[in-house]
Amino acid sequence: MPDELAMRKFVAPEFVFGPGARLLAGRYARNLGGRRVLVVSDPGVVGAGWAGQVVESLAAEGLATTLFSKVTPNPRTEEVMAGVAAYREAGCNAIVAVGGGSPMDCAKGIGIVCSNHRPILEFEGIDRIGAPMPPLICIPTTAGTSADVSQFAIFTDSQRRVKVAIVSKAVVPDVALIDPQTLPSMGPYLGACTGLDALTHAIEAHVSSAHSPMTDLHALEAIRLLVKYLPASLKEPENLDLRGKVMLGSLQAGLAFSNAILGAAHAMAHSLGGYLDLPHGECNAILLDEVIAFNYPAAPERFDAIARAMGLELPDAPPEERCSILVEGVRSLKRAVGLTRHLGDLGVTRKDLPGLSRHALTDPCMVTNPRFPDQRDIEVLYEKSL
Numbered sequence: 001m002p003d004e005l006a007m008r009k010f011v012a013p014e015f016v017f018g019p020g021a022r023l024l025a026g027r028y029a030r031n032l033g034g035r036r037v038l039v040v041s042d043p044g045v046v047g048a049g050w051a052g053q054v055v056e057s058l059a060a061e062g063l064a065t066t067l068f069s070k071v072t073p074n075p076r077t078e079e080v081m082a083g084v085a086a087y088r089e090a091g092c093n094a095i096v097a098v099g100g101g102s103p104m105d106c107a108k109g110i111g112i113v114c115s116n117h118r119p120i121l122e123f124e125g126i127d128r129i130g131a132p133m134p135p136l137i138c139i140p141t142t143a144g145t146s147a148d149v150s151q152f153a154i155f156t157d158s159q160r161r162v163k164v165a166i167v168s169k170a171v172v173p174d175v176a177l178i179d180p181q182t183l184p185s186m187g188p189y190l191g192a193c194t195g196l197d198a199l200t201h202a203i204e205a206h207v208s209s210a211h212s213p214m215t216d217l218h219a220l221e222a223i224r225l226l227v228k229y230l231p232a233s234l235k236e237p238e239n240l241d242l243r244g245k246v247m248l249g250s251l252q253a254g255l256a257f258s259n260a261i262l263g264a265a266h267a268m269a270h271s272l273g274g275y276l277d278l279p280h281g282e283c284n285a286i287l288l289d290e291v292i293a294f295n296y297p298a299a300p301e302r303f304d305a306i307a308r309a310m311g312l313e314l315p316d317a318p319p320e321e322r323c324s325i326l327v328e329g330v331r332s333l334k335r336a337v338g339l340t341r342h343l344g345d346l347g348v349t350r351k352d353l354p355g356l357s358r359h360a361l362t363d364p365c366m367v368t369n370p371r372f373p374d375q376r377d378i379e380v381l382y383e384k385s386l
């Protein structure tokens, strides 16, 4: 039987996509049986007004709310445990996350611990969650992580200085309310970082060893949308048509990677995020072109399909030449959105590389990378990105 007909599972939550979707929070929370809702957000998203609007939507349906906004980028396990205390103290029975990947992941962690009564780190790994979370609604305010549709939750263990991944159908929210109207308050740097995170999701999903026809469909469409609309959306931040296309691209990338898993760029970005607390999207953006060049020989046709989805012309040329066209295409997109820094500019030094490489090798995202690297390969990839 051909590989594309092999048995595969595809998991996705109910989602509502479109302008105004965030304002359905109250109705959905009530329908899910919510009475007192923990709203998980962060200071930037509260400041932009999005958390307040969600609280109002919940109040309009007669639901009580408690706001928990002590969440930082690359959320820490202590923040999850503080959120659990807030949930219990207020007697909540449902959670609404509003923000980027950090508040959404933190909300997932709070939900896991509230139902399973054990510290969050005990759920590290694949399919280790027993009891389901309380009802969870996610409202993303960045077009990047798509944690609102994914089977992933990522936390920083600040003791070990590593990021841990929890992968389970149990962390897929009940509903995602995906609203492009939340995007214009992002500055150009955040828009670029999160957009490149989404592109990395799509590219890694397309070449993942766990890809399938359903994930391919979403991955390639995500690449097409993100490459075509991301630069323009940053030049016209208030243009909701452009923002909407980017958010649709991020959603499709999320559906793809949640089911196909990721690869070396994410494994290496997680290692950087855990050790040096660096921005997830920018780390992926910096690593992406070198990782593509390393992986290309393991899956040339699949990378060629990515190049075509990016709108690049591929001549009838040897593989090395087709690889350089793709790598240059990614670099020129990065320049177009203003991401030109390297790891050295973010404070990474040569002496950090052995430890970073060791952790990257054991990250669950490495398992589905199309080519198996050894520790030296990973060190070289970091070195080239310095």
Ligand SMILES: NC(=O)c1ccc[n+]([C@@H]2O[C@H](COP(=O)([O-])OP(=O)(O)OC[C@H]3O[C@@H](n4cnc5c(N)ncnc54)[C@H](O)[C@@H]3O)[C@@H](O)[C@H]2O)c1
Pocket (backbone or CB within 6 Å): 042, 043, 044, 045, 048, 072, 073, 074, 075, 099, 100, 101, 102, 103, 105, 141, 142, 144, 145, 146, 147, 150, 151, 152, 153, 154, 182, 183, 184, 185, 186, 187, 190, 194, 197, 273, 280, 281
């Ligand atoms: N669970 C998953 O599937 C998954 C996938 C990829 C990444 N992640 C994780 O997500 C985190 C990164 O999330 P992120 O890139 O969305 O950023 P983030 O949630 O860390 O937010 C970064 C900053 O942007 C601000 N912000 C967010 N939305 C805004 C808006 N609309 N307007 C103004 N400011 C806004 C926040 O206040 C914050 O200061 C990392 O920890 C990463 O590991 C999770």
Ligand SMILES: [Fe+2]
Pocket (backbone or CB within 6 Å): 145, 197, 198, 201, 266, 280, 284
């Ligand atoms: Fe990511």
